[in-house]
Amino acid sequence: SQQGEEDPQALSIQEGENATMNCSYKTSINNLQWYRQNSGRGLVHLILIRSNEREKHSGRLRVTLDTSKKSSSLLITASRAADTASYFCATDSPNDYKLSFGAGTTVTVRA
Amino acid sequence: EAGVTQFPSHSVIEKGQTVTLRCDPISGHDNLYWYRRVMGKEIKFLLHFVKESKQDESGMPNNRFLAERTGGTYSTLKVQPAELEDSGVYFCASSILAGGQQFFGPGTRLTVL
Numbered sequence: 001s002q003q004g005e006e007d008p009q010a011l012s013i014q015e016g017e018n019a020t021m022n023c024s025y026k027t028s029i030n031n032l033q034w035y036r037q038n039s040g041r042g043l044v045h046l047i048l049i050r051s052n053e054r055e056k057h058s059g060r061l062r063v064t065l066d067t068s069k070k071s072s073s074l075l076i077t078a079s080r081a082a083d084t085a086s087y088f089c090a091t092d093s094p095n096d097y098k099l100s101f102g103a104g105t106t107v108t109v110r111a
Numbered sequence: 112e113a114g115v116t117q118f119p120s121h122s123v124i125e126k127g128q129t130v131t132l133r134c135d136p137i138s139g140h141d142n143l144y145w146y147r148r149v150m151g152k153e154i155k156f157l158l159h160f161v162k163e164s165k166q167d168e169s170g171m172p173n174n175r176f177l178a179e180r181t182g183g184t185y186s187t188l189k190v191q192p193a194e195l196e197d198s199g200v201y202f203c204a205s206s207i208l209a210g211g212q213q214f215f216g217p218g219t220r221l222t223v224l
Contacts (some may be wrong), residue, residue, distance in 0.1 A: 030210055042217035043154075043202060088154065097209040098144065098156040098167060 006089060006105040014110050019076040021105040023089030024069075030094050032065055034074050037104075038085045046074075046087075079109045113137065115216035117203050123222045129191040132219045136185070136205030142166075143186050144206075144213060145178060149199030157201075160186060161209065193223045 007022045023032070034046040049056045049065045049072065056063045062075040076083055086106050090099040116135045124130050136143045145157040157176070158168040162183035171178070175194070180186040190197055200220050204213040 033212070035215070043204075043215035045212060045214060048212050090154075092210060096167075097142070098159055098170065099146070099154075099204075099213060100156070101146075101154040103153045 006087070006102040008105060009103070010106045010108070012108045012110065013079055015079060015081060017079055019079050019083070019107050019109075021074050021087055021107070023072045023074070023102055025072075025089075025091050025100075026070065027093060029067075029091040031092055032063075032072050033090045033092075033099070034061075034063060034072075035088045035090060036085045037088065043088070076107075079107075081109050081111050083107060084109045115203055115205050115214050117201075117216040117219050119219060120217065121220045121222070123224065124193055125224050126195055127192045129189065130193055130221060132188045132190075132201050132203075132221070134186045134188070134203030134216060136203070137214055140205035140207055140214075141183070142206040142209050142211075142213075143180060144204040145186070145188055146170075146202040146204065147199050148202070149196065154202065157188070159209075166209070190221070193221075195223050197221060198223045 005024050013019050029051050031050050033048045035043040037043050047058050047063050049063050060077045065072045086104045088101050088104045090101045118133045122130050141162050143160040146154050148154045156170040159166045160180045163180050177189045200218040202218045203216045206213045
């Protein structure tokens with residue numbers, strides 16, 4: 001069964017608005033990472049948050065991690081058309097370095 | 112610095128044929144991983160190399176799949192014989208440290224007819 005599950009599955013917003021998506025996971029993690037995939041292209045690493053961290057920022061991205069709830073959120077502020085993509089969370093566990101991905105959230109930013 | 116590269120970008124083959132996918136990791140990255148995404152499902156782990164050794168191949172679906180990393184540099188993933196359900200996108204990733212940030216390649220889209 002998948003480790004990470006994103007919510008919502010799809011999100012459509014107006015340019016300039018904020019987009020928030022959530023990820024839940026089942027087992028203890030070492031790190032949680034967010035990736036973006038533009039249509040037909042590879043996975044681009046966005047941000048990594050360690051299990052002992054609670055919040056991290058990178059440009060217009062803000063990631064939070066709540067290990068008690070086994071959940072993470074990704075916030076994209078002031079969205080742009082170029083943010084249109086699928087977003088995936090991925091976790092790895094202590095001493096198990098493979099990434100477990102969720103099904104992803106498809107974000108569409110309307111101009 | 113060159114990123115992870117994969118070849119080919121797209122492969123179309125018939126059921127029963129053989130296909131070999133190649134991944135060149137970032138130079139100096141000892142850890143190399145293969146993942147795949149089939150038919151809109153989640154991206155799933157296939158295996159993990161540390162240098163030339165298979166560290167974890169728990170995700171390999173069956174013995175039609177063979178991965179190698181001779182010399183600890185590039186890796187190949189061979190599917191023989193290919194089946195319809197093997198269609199999907201095959202991603203390769205590399206990292207300096209196991210458990211560190213994994214850098215993904217653009218993927219190879221495999222279509223089995």
